[in-house]
Amino acid sequence: MTTAKKATLAFKTGETVVYPAHGLGLITAVEQQEVAGFRLQVFVIFFEKDRMTVRVPIAKVASVGMRKIAEPALVEKALVVLTSRARVKRGMWSRRGQEYEAKIKSGDLISVAEVVRDLYRSPEQAEASYSERTLYESALETLLCEFSAVYGITHTEALTLIEQNLAKAPHPVKGTGPEADTNAEDEAAA
Template structure:
């Protein structure tokens, strides 16, 4: 059970704040809902309390895990380079990982797209996924590491400075 004012993560939407728990009658049955305001876009979601785990609503990661995730972005050993895989297939795979709500999966998508972008221009959809992954990672890490989102983004961009500079030269 989440408490009022607790920060939580809703998959693919990001960090939100539980504004309240509210009961409503739906189909003749009283149901409790978490009213969650997503911090990144100010959207309000109603999440049934009894279904919260099934939709992936979770607490913020621990600060230790946040620091590990941030450090894991530096590791490029698992990246085999752009393999010519169909962008549509990558898009579906990466979309599923973002919807999972797992911070390690989101970090994987971010790292892969940044590195693929070094070798080739990303499609419009891939650029959107890159921005979504960046937003999801930076906001949650900013909250758990007690930093600003801009500060976390700057650190990630610095990690991938060689990639970003190569992309700028090719454009």
């Protein structure tokens, strides 16, 4: 069976899917289109949040990370990730930022939860940089959408659930958040 046929069978019209670049969308149709002389079968996906429609070639479904909404058991695992200690690697922010961005774009719910956990700042911590806040907000929005869809709750209720779990995680009280952990490790190693 070809990849396109498997993808067509995996997703159907009327189904809500996760498309990492845009969030949750509804498959409204499966169409044939001609692009540069080639006939392609595409999923037509509508994203309510952005009031936008995207056409995804069926053959590209796997490479763009499109997937079905997570099962409740996977969402529960993501909640457990949020309660664990933040893991911040040593090194330059630009490299870590790229790693966080790749995790968000992967669409993997556990990876996105790790980004939220690692970039979360408790009220006692110093404010995050602009790029940290941007990545955090992007990952948080992804979790909010999926949690609210899986549990049938509002975004506000999903945010409360996420924040309650983040509050359970051990966080540094002094310093500037993730960098403080890294600096403490650097000083201990010296």
